Amino acid sequence: MTYFFETYGCQMNTAESAALDLVCRERGWEKAPDGESADLVLLNTCSVRGTAEQRALGRLALYASLKKKRNAAGRPLVLVAAGCMAQRLGGSLMERFSVDHVMGTRSRSLFPRILEAAERGARGEAAAPLDPGEEPVFSFSSSHLEEGSFRSFIPIMHGCNNFCSYCIVPYVRGPEISRSPRDIINETNLVAEKGVREITLLGQNVNSYRWKGGDGFSSVDFPGLLRIIAGELDPRRRSPIRWVRFLSANPGDFSPETTRIMAENGIFCRHIHLPVQHGSNRILKAMNRRYTREQYLSLVSGIRRDMPGMTFSTDILVGFPGETGDDLEETLDLMNEVRFLYAYMYHYNPREGTAACNLPGRVAEDVKRERLSRVIALQKKHTSCLLESRIGFRERVLVEGISRKNADELISRTERDEMAAAPGKASLIGTFAELTLSGLAGNTFRARDLVSVE
């Protein structure tokens, strides 16, 4: 039996697709080269923006017509809709797109039964579709490692309780569930045995991680978890994992204790993705972000004081209902104060069911686009200035692979999440090395003297 996945959206979806991929492989299924030839196609969908849903619905329509042709030719195609849009639209996808199984964000543990039903169907045995309303107890998968990769996401929690007024995530992923530290350690050691060198602790809001006790642990918060991970990966224990990142952090919940643990342990990369969303206190309040621009700036300067050289990336949302030109100026001003290495920038689009969806003061589309282009232009300036200032530095990197642009060059990543291309032997891929940043091509460094440090 063969399978084919299409994964949309955030790193959480990427991690979950890797876990489902492992379930298929453990059952002896093989990856098909494309959806047209597969026995089962799964779309892991995203709902964060209307455009993301439109794209997934377009793909489902395409597979629905392929399914009709395949059924007529006696080669059935099993179609599965998973992820946030599947959670939001549920059984309606079965009527509209002949989807066989709808697997919401909390029912991934049903997947083996979906594969079993497909196997029975292939043997000509009857197999009832799963009830789209069925919602088993949520459970984390044991591994989220993509086959052959040396970097792995490790989900530490699921869901979000923050209810930022523009965000659909709490409605489609549900309340926060923190994963047992035991499970997180087990997965960390499991992927280490498979040659992983860098892990990213994953959650919609990792700073609100809270294990209430059990599994050999009393209550553990996020700094506590970082301390446990740092202990587990202590260099004296010779784990191959040398770099730890986390995603996504939330400024409103980022504690001084987290900064202290990071500063004490070099294993935590000197780069943080810290979504600010906006620079105006009035808009931050309307977004229900639960921090002010002053608190955000003080957090950043505190982290930089304790970890000099720390770089930041962020998310910026413009065009929120009620936003004025002055509000946008405050965002540009905040960007000038922090100077982010890079940012994900987008303009507001209403999501049905969120608190902001019916707020008055909608900003006109052309005004939203104009404001977004100003934010992008400023960020571009900061990114190239910050990268330019790094030329000449000798840097430790994780060698990721062969450059797509030049087969004689290897692409590497610094702990600050910068990319560099340098001549080197493929045997260095998946290992730590050092190089000298010698120039810039776009946002990728030209580099030389790539030498292994292992």
Ligand code: SF4
């Ligand atoms: S923290 Fe806010 S923006 Fe992030 S997932 Fe939760 S509700 Fe959405």
